[in-house]
Amino acid sequence: MEVTQLEDDEIVNKKKSELKRQGADAFSKEDYLNASVFYTQALKVDQFDATLFSNRSLCWLRLGDGKKALLDAIECKHLRPNWGKAYYRQGAALMSLEDYSSAYDAFSHGLELDPESEEMEKMLWEAMDLK
Template sequence: MPTVMFLLGPMLKREIVTSGLISRGSNSLKNKDYVVAAKLYSKAMVLDPDDAVLFSDRSLCWLQLGDGKKALLDANRCRKMRPHWPKACHRQGEALMLLKDYEGASERFWDGLKLDPVDTDIEDALREAMKSLKTSRSRSMRAN
């Protein structure tokens, strides 16, 4: 007797596999197993390279692992796919904060706040970025 997977069309099989990878990735993320989550999201991206949420979630993994460059690459890809999604802006800003580009982070958080003016997480992140930018500039002026 043929297996259920054999009876399903190739597109549906791919959706089922992708869904399973995403679910396992989300569980790993919740359990703070960021390396495993990033690997699972990467596998899901092979099957569904146009899913902005996957890039957002993997960006979060890289942020938690302290890899600002990878986090920014994924956040930029996410934003390119969904330019009007506040979370994409937030991910970009968080990655730029990790890279100590406070001005760039402020700009991305501001972009996100324009898209969702009531998002208090983005508002708080913008406030923190502006504070870090001010501190950074003060230190730079004292050093000169």
């Protein structure tokens, strides 16, 4: 029984990895819509992968859908609350929605988790200027 479970897990992991790779390939070609589709399919395989939510959030952001980007960023943050990138994604989505005060808070918290992030610091200052 355990061997079967291990084999099933391996198949699931391979499928998720393949979908994630296809999403990354589409993203690198600036095909953000198809990239989001691949990440969505991968999330059907593993709904607890914060990286997939982070990646799909960026796709939505590039497609100009700040609301969907924010929803995925929030889910990412719930799954990995100590990951600075989750707060970066949330802040970027909030910036696109012109909620600069909340974006500032997200970037500020993200910088506490990842104080070396120059991009996060840059966005923090931009949010502060705009709020």
